[in-house]
Amino acid sequence: MPVTTEAAIKELAGFKNDDVPVVSCYLDVDGRRQVRAQDYQRRLAALVREAGNGPLGDAVTADLARITEHMAGHLDRSGVRGLALFSCVPKGLWEVIELPVPVASRIVVNQAPAVGTLEAIVQELEPLGVLLADRQRARMFVFQFGELIDRSELFEALPRDYDETDDAGRGQHEQMQDHTDELATQHLRHAAEVAFKLYQDNGFGRLSIGASDEINAALEPLLHPYLRERLSPRIGVGAGASEAEVRAAALVVEQEVERAKEAAVVTRLRDGVGAGTKATAGLVDTLAALNDRRVATLVLSDGYAESGWRCSCGALAAKGPQCPVDGAPMEHVADVLNDAVDAALGQGCHLEICVGNADLDVLGRVGALLRY
Ligand SMILES: [Zn+2]
Numbered sequence: 001m002p003v004t005t006e007a008a009i010k011e012l013a014g015f016k017n018d019d020v021p022v023v024s025c026y027l028d029v030d031g032r033r034q035v036r037a038q039d040y041q042r043r044l045a046a047l048v049r050e051a052g053n054g055p056l057g058d059a060v061t062a063d064l065a066r067i068t069e070h071m072a073g074h075l076d077r078s079g080v081r082g083l084a085l086f087s088c089v090p091k092g093l094w095e096v097i098e099l100p101v102p103v104a105s106r107i108v109v110n111q112a113p114a115v116g117t118l119e120a121i122v123q124e125l126e127p128l129g130v131l132l133a134d135r136q137r138a139r140m141f142v143f144q145f146g147e148l149i150d151r152s153e154l155f156e157a158l159p160r161d162y163d164e165t166d167d168a169g170r171g172q173h174e175q176m177q178d179h180t181d182e183l184a185t186q187h188l189r190h191a192a193e194v195a196f197k198l199y200q201d202n203g204f205g206r207l208s209i210g211a212s213d214e215i216n217a218a219l220e221p222l223l224h225p226y227l228r229e230r231l232s233p234r235i236g237v238g239a240g241a242s243e244a245e246v247r248a249a250a251l252v253v254e255q256e257v258e259r260a261k262e263a264a265v266v267t268r269l270r271d272g273v274g275a276g277t278k279a280t281a282g283l284v285d286t287l288a289a290l291n292d293r294r295v296a297t298l299v300l301s302d303g304y305a306e307s308g309w310r311c312s313c314g315a316l317a318a319k320g321p322q323c324p325v326d327g328a329p330m331e332h333v334a335d336v337l338n339d340a341v342d343a344a345l346g347q348g349c350h351l352e353i354c355v356g357n358a359d360l361d362v363l364g365r366v367g368a369l370l371r372y
Contacts, residue, residue: 008095008097009097009115009118009119009122012086012095012113012115012118013112013113013115013119015086015088015091015093015112015113016111016112017088017091017111017112018111020059020088020090020091021056021059021060021088021109021110021111022063022086022087022088022091022093022109022110022111022112022113023051023060023063023064023067023085023086023087023088023107023108023109024084024085024086024107024108024109024110024113024114024115025044025047025067025083025084025085025086025087025106025107025108026082026083026084026085026103026104026105026106026107026114026117027040027043027044027071027082027083027084027085027103027105028040028043028081028082028102028103028104028105028341028342029075029077029080029081029082029083030081030082030102031077031081032081032302032303032353033102033335033337033338033341037075040071040105041071041072043105044067044068044071044105045068047105047106047107048064048067048068048107050107051064051107051109052064054109056109057109059109060087060109062089063087063088063089064107066087066089066094067085067087070085070096071083079098079100079146079251080098080099080100081099081100081101081102081103082098082099082100082101082102082103082121083096083097083098083099083103084096084097084099084103084117084118085097086113093113095113097118098145099118099121099145100125100145100146101121101125101351102341102345102351102353103117103121103345104117104341104342104345104346105342106346125144125145126144126203126204126205126206127142127143127144127149127202127203127204127205128142128143128144128204128205128206128207128208128232128250128253128254128257129141129142129195129198129199129202129204129206129207129208129227129230130142130143130207130208130209130210130235130246130249130250130253131191131194131195131207131208131209131210131211131219132209132210132211132235132237132238132239132241132246133188133191133209133210133211133215133219133239134211134212134215134238134239134240135158135184135187135215136155136156136157136158136184136187137153137154137155137239137240138153138154138155138187138188138190138191138194138239139151139152139153139154139239139246140152140153140154140191140194140195140198141243141246141250142198142202142204143247143250143254144202146247146250146251146254148243148247149202150198150201150202152194152197152198154187154190154191154194156183156186156187156190158180158183158184158187159176159179159180159183184218185218188215188218188219188222189222191219191222192219192222192223192224192227195207195223195224195227196223196224196226196227199224199226199227199230204230205230206230206231206232206257207223207227207230207231207232208231208232208233208234208235208250208253209231209234209235210234210235210236210237210238210239210241210246210249211234211238211239212238216234232253232256232257233253233256233257235249235250235252235253236249236252237249259355261352262352262353262354262355262357263357263359265297265299265352265354265369266299266354266357266359266360266363267359268369269281269299269360269363269367269368269369270359270363272369272370273363273367278369278370278371278372279367279368279369279370280367280368280370281363281364281366281367281368282363282364282366282367283306283308283318283336283364283365283366284317284318284319286298286340286366286367286368287308287316287317287318287336287340288317288324289368289370290316290340290343290344290347290368291314291315291316291317291324291325293347294368294370294371294372295344295347295349295368295369295370295371296349296350296368296369296370296371297349297350297351297352297368297369298340298341298344298349298350298351298352298366298368299352299354299360299366299367299368299369300337300340300341300351300352300353300354300365300366301353301354301357301360301361301365301366302353302354302355302356304337304365304366305334305335305337305338306318306335306336306337307332307333307334307335307336308320308332308333308335308336308337308339309321309323309330309331309332309333309336310330310331310333310336310339311323311325311326311328311330311331312328312331313325313326313328314343315330316336316339316340316343317330317336318336320332337366340366349368
């Protein structure tokens with residue numbers, strides 16, 4: 001993945017010019033919903049046509065062509081669910097940012113890059129801290145967007161004859177053993193300090209430890225309380241792992257954390273629906289809540305698709321053809337959930353797509369936590 005840090009976004013936000021417009025393009029390329037490349041390419045073509053016919057269309061012909069050309073090429077979508085593209089040919093601006101979350105597809109032509117959506121995503125996706133430790137080594141990594149954004153390494157050698165048995169000098173050996181244990185504990189204390197330093201620098205939301213059971217048991221109590229309350233499931237690599245192994249294992253932890261987060265949202269949904277407060281489930285009621293702009297979090301079962309109806313006023317419905325809001329005739333759409341996702345993201349709602357959550361399936365595969 002290319003560099004995607006808050007710094008890059010700040011740089012984009014700082015790009016200002018008064019004479020030529022900038023094209024910002026957000027594209028939903030989520031393979032779970034946009035199965036084939038043609039699916040998102042068709043959506044892009046429609047957005048490009050619309051922008052080209054807009055008031056600043058003539059000034060951004062080259063930008064729209066470059067975006068179209070870029071998206072016609074092969075896109076490795078593993079881990080990528082959304083794209084943000086920024087182009088201003090006359091000023092030499094060209095930035096493509098891959099996002100691990102879906103975004104509402106849209107093109108904005110303006111004097112500055114439209115970075116609000118990006119900023120919201122960065123705030124939402126807290127970095128993951130990974131601390132690998134053994135008796136001599138401590139390695140701390142911080143990942144964000146699957147990208148390594150910070151690291152720190154510590155090596156504190158224990159006395160070389162550690163672990164050597166010496167029958168002649170038993171007492172001396174035990175003394176040495178006590179001393180090495182003390183050094184090892186001191187080392188873990190340093191490891192905990194390194195972790196806290198990187199936490200202060202990066203503010204990661206979760207911390208995953210990679211260590212033996214023995215080291216883990218000794219290390220956890222030494223962590224700053226802020227870090228202890230952020231502990232995630234342990235990562236399946238030790239202090240000797242390569243960076244690629246750490247990255248791959250970090251992705252597994254991220255997925256476990258994601259599944260747990262999804263389960264928590266579905267529990268809130270189920271409890272809310274049960275109590276009849278600030279929650280709704282099922283396609284009909286969820287679309288109605290979206291039409292009323294009452295949705296805080298749209299909760300959707302991965303892969304759920306259903307035909308429905310869309311009005312030119314933006315309203316969505318399970319049954320047509322008459323718009324429930326203004327009575328106008330609606331257009332039939334093959335997958336109204338696709339439109340619901342776009343509407344939700346466009347309204348600034350959170351989106352939780354749940355993988356293999358049986359509780360959500362029982363609730364009708366879609367639901368919403370409501371603002372009121
Ligand atoms: Zn309508």
